[in-house]
Amino acid sequence: MSATTRAFRIPVNPAGWDAERIRKDFPALHQEVHGKPLVYLDNAATSQKPQVVIDALTAYYTRDNANVHRGVHVLSERATDAYEGARERIRRHLNAASTREIVFVRQATEAINLVMASFGRTVVGAGDEIVISAIEHHANIVPWQMLCQEKGARLKVLPVDDRGDLIMDEYPRLLGPRTRLVAITQVSNALGTITPIKEIIEVAHRLNIPVLVDGAQAVPHQAVDVRELDCDFYVFSGHKAYGPTGIGVLYGKESWLERMPPYQGGGDMIKMVSFEKTIYNDLPYKFEAGTPHIAGAIGLATALDYLDGLGLDAVGAWEHELLVYGTELLQAVPGLRLIGTARRKAGVLSFVLDGVHAHDLGTILDQHGVAVRAGHHCAMPVMDRFGVPATVRASLGLYNTPGEVEALSSAVRTAQEIFA
Numbered sequence: 001m002s003a004t005t006r007a008f009r010i011p012v013n014p015a016g017w018d019a020e021r022i023r024k025d026f027p028a029l030h031q032e033v034h035g036k037p038l039v040y041l042d043n044a045a046t047s048q049k050p051q052v053v054i055d056a057l058t059a060y061y062t063r064d065n066a067n068v069h070r071g072v073h074v075l076s077e078r079a080t081d082a083y084e085g086a087r088e089r090i091r092r093h094l095n096a097a098s099t100r101e102i103v104f105v106r107q108a109t110e111a112i113n114l115v116m117a118s119f120g121r122t123v124v125g126a127g128d129e130i131v132i133s134a135i136e137h138h139a140n141i142v143p144w145q146m147l148c149q150e151k152g153a154r155l156k157v158l159p160v161d162d163r164g165d166l167i168m169d170e171y172p173r174l175l176g177p178r179t180r181l182v183a184i185t186q187v188s189n190a191l192g193t194i195t196p197i198k199e200i201i202e203v204a205h206r207l208n209i210p211v212l213v214d215g216a217q218a219v220p221h222q223a224v225d226v227r228e229l230d231c232d233f234y235v236f237s238g239h240k241a242y243g244p245t246g247i248g249v250l251y252g253k254e255s256w257l258e259r260m261p262p263y264q265g266g267g268d269m270i271k272m273v274s275f276e277k278t279i280y281n282d283l284p285y286k287f288e289a290g291t292p293h294i295a296g297a298i299g300l301a302t303a304l305d306y307l308d309g310l311g312l313d314a315v316g317a318w319e320h321e322l323l324v325y326g327t328e329l330l331q332a333v334p335g336l337r338l339i340g341t342a343r344r345k346a347g348v349l350s351f352v353l354d355g356v357h358a359h360d361l362g363t364i365l366d367q368h369g370v371a372v373r374a375g376h377h378c379a380m381p382v383m384d385r386f387g388v389p390a391t392v393r394a395s396l397g398l399y400n401t402p403g404e405v406e407a408l409s410s411a412v413r414t415a416q417e418i419f420a
């Protein structure tokens with residue numbers, strides 16, 4: 001530990017948390033970049049994968065690879081069992097009522113586009129309104145904008161205060177008889193804000209307005225119970241939750257999914273096809289046209305097993321300790337401004353440094369082995385709101401350590417000296 005950091009409170013391990021042992025599960029962490037040990041702090045973009053997930057993918061392709069649902073041979077049965085087993089695993093993780101409510105997609109982005117195309121095009125008409133928040137990722141802005149343009153509907157935006165908290169007093173005023181959907185994030189990727197999602201859902205439901213929750217930044221860090229939340233739709237990506245890329249999940253209440261038309265047409269989403277008429281398949285297959293990412297689903301289920309094995313409460317507690325420590329260290333750097341200091345925050349440290357452009361800072365951090373993201377984080381409206389073109393974002397994962405947070409702050413100080 002450097003002399004500059006000695007005054008700070010060092011994170012306390014939650015009972016039984018052994019970061020060094022956990023790090024051994026992640027092969028990609030054990031490498032050097034630019035001759036320095038890798039400090040991976042870009043977890044909000046994507047997480048590294050534990051060996052069990054890599055092994056699950058290898059095992060699937062080594063032994064069981066076949067197409068699902070249609071085959072009569074052993075490998076196809078194995079692949080189908082594993083794929084449908086993964087769906088059940090995800091149902092259990094989210095506490096959904098039925099696997100009929102779990103649709104595999106490519107990622108959170110596709111899940112939102114599915115709801116936009118299927119639910120949105122059916123339900124939203126000219127003069128209707130969709131409510132989002134000022135801290136959404138582009139994935140939860142652009143599809144709704146496209147729908148509004150197409151239908152002559154209006155996008156309304158719940159504002160954010162200077163800390164990065166949603167201004168909840170404004171929320172009821174945004175809802176009305178023309179509101180067809182509220183689509184809001186559970187955790188902001190750019191600021192780390194944890195939104196009061198339960199309250200957001202309750203208030204909308206009093207007016208019978210359905211709510212889509214973007215859980216992309218929540219699922220890797222906390223337990224999620226869709227029945228407890230009572231959300232209508234919930235989306236997340238596997239790759240941010242220690243699973244593979246190319247696999248994500250849409251949860252939808254069965255009552256909505258039943259009423260929604262298919263998103264794409266093709267194989268597997270049908271029961272019967274003739275040139276006159278097609279009868280669509282049951283849920284959830286109605287929404288899964290074509291060969292799915294079978295290995296991805298299996299890998300994601302394995303990642304959720306891994307997360308549950310550690311315990312999501314312990315994961316959240318550890319990351320919170322790191323966040324508090326990192327906040328203290330960075331706030332002590334002269335000329336550094338944290339962007340996003342919400343009352344309830346996940347492990348995101350977004351900041352700007354006087355006299356150093358975020359991209360230059362990101363490059364210097366990389367030279368020190370510290371992997372962060374520099375830019376607008378697919379949240380340009382957030383950057384506009386805080387009056388900055390870009391930030392450097394360090395985002396924490398379960399395998400990060402106090403020493404890595406110190407490496408970040410000391411690399412930032414070095415960058416500052418270079419530009420002084």
Ligand code: PLP
Pocket residue numbers: 044045107108109110137139140185187188189214216217237378
């Ligand atoms: N929503 C949030 C809050 C995100 O942080 C992200 C990605 O960073 C997305 C949606 C989109 O995720 P993906 O690119 O995996 O679809």
